[in-house]
Amino acid sequence: YLTIGPAFALPRTATVSYQIGLAPYIGDDMQTVALAAFTFVFFVLGLFFSMNPGKLMTYIGKILNPLFLIFLAILLVVALINPMGSVATAPVSGDYLTMPFFKGFTEGYNTMDALAALAFGIIVVRAMQSVGVTEPKDIAAGMVKAGIVTVVLMVIIYAFLAYVGASSLGVFALSANGGIALAQIAHYYFGPIGAVLLAITVTLACLKTAVGLICACSETFVDLFPNSISYKKYAYAFAIISFLIGNVGLTQIISLAIPILMLLYPLTITIILLTFLAPLFNGRQAVYFITTVFALIAAIGDMLNTLPEFLGQAAWVQQTVGVYKMLPFFDLGMGWVVPSAIGFVLGLIYIAVVKTKGG
Known part of the structure; x- marks a missing residue:
């Protein structure tokens, strides 16, 4: 929650909006x-709005999120029909x-989609x-259907964005981040008016996301630590922290987030896979624990x-990394794969031994 909240995702909602909406028109x-x-x-x-989450934000979400997707779809289709350069x-x-x-x-990993899925999956369950x-069983079936639709749409969007971004190198130099690239592409195809419309839509959509994140993080921390501080104080704290981190800029936020995401994503993927494999070990906690510990040790590298x-x-750091380089696939950024598999096998052996002992 801290990662998709005040540490990285929340500041990014502001910096993406700024990068697309204002940065192109501001002097260095x-x-x-x-x-x-x-x-x-x-x-x-x-x-x-997080203090007064009412109909206005819901209305904005219902109107602006579809508008943003429509605008993005039009932009991508136009870019596909009339590419700026050859991807080849x-x-x-x-x-x-x-x-x-x-x-x-x-x-x-920079999308933080898997982290968000863990955090917000419960919201989908409650909505159903x-x-x-x-x-x-009905909830599970609904989640699977919603997941399939989401995955298909996201694959299409990401694939098209990658294609259009690559083709833009025929006109523009490689940009420091995706916000700059998207603003350049919108301006190229639709001129100043299109760029302004994109900026307004993205800013309001990001504001809606920011409100949701502030609310979700504050509510979660109140539930986790009921004897700490109030919802409003958490909301103020998360907003202030996000403001401070947001001022380092989008490119720097992405750069600083990478090590944390390289630590968290192996744990996230492992937990998701274990959830699907849970029938094999009756959801025994020991398997989750041992596998996650092995994944964590490797992810630190x-x-x-x-x-x-x-x-x-x-x-x-250099000495420690030198030791970790002995792990298979470490140079690919996937050094956690084999240790996680070993931890999973050891977890299965452990519950088998404990079971035979009547534990």
């Missing part, structure tokens, strides 16, 4: 001041030359229960290997 010497002013207003509004001749660099699948896989779906240069060059 005023970017810092403009970003600070924008994020301040953004989170003041987000805090206000687009320059390829870095790890995309040698291990494109695994590079793309680990870059996908609110309309009368109460049987576990992936995290250290992706630290920013000013931290990653420390002698003890």
Whole structure:
């Protein structure tokens, strides 16, 4: 929740909005001041609506989210029909030359989609229960259907965005982040008016997301720590933290998030896979625990290997990473795979032994 909340995702809602909406029209010497002013207003509004979550935000969500998807669909279709350049001749660099699948896989961590799925899956369950779906089998079936629709749509959107982004290299230089690229592409095809419409739509859609994240994180922490502080104080704290982190800029947030995501994503993927495999071991806690511990130990190596240069060059970090390089697939950013599998097998052996002893 901290990752999809004030640490990374919440600040990104503001910085993405700024990068697409205002940054292209602000001089380099005023970017810092403009970003600070924008994020301040953004989170003041987000805090206000999170304190008064009523029909307005629901209305905005029902109207603007579909509008954003429609605008994005039109942009992608136009870009596909009239590409800016050939994807086949687009320059390829870095790890995309040698291990494109695994590079793309680990870059996908930046979406935080899997983390969000764990955090918000319960919201989908409660939504189904609110309309009368109460049987576990029916809820599971509904979740599977919703999941399939979501996965198909997201695959299409991400694939098209990747294609259009690659084709844009025929006109634009490689951008520092996707927000810059999307703003450039919108301006190229639709001119200033299209770019402004995209900026307004994205900003309001991101504001809606920010309100949802502030509410969800605050409610969760009140539930986790009922004797701590109130919902409003959590909301204020998360908004202030998000404002401060947001002012480092979108590119820097993405860069700083990578080590944390390299730590968390192996645990997230492991938990998801174990949930599907639970019938094999009757959902025994020991299997979850042992597998997760092994995944965590390996994921620490992936995290250290992706630290920013000013931290990653420390002698003890280099020595530790040197030890982790003995793990299979470590150089691919997937050093957690084999240890997790070993932990899973050991967990199965453990519950088998305990079972024979009557434990």
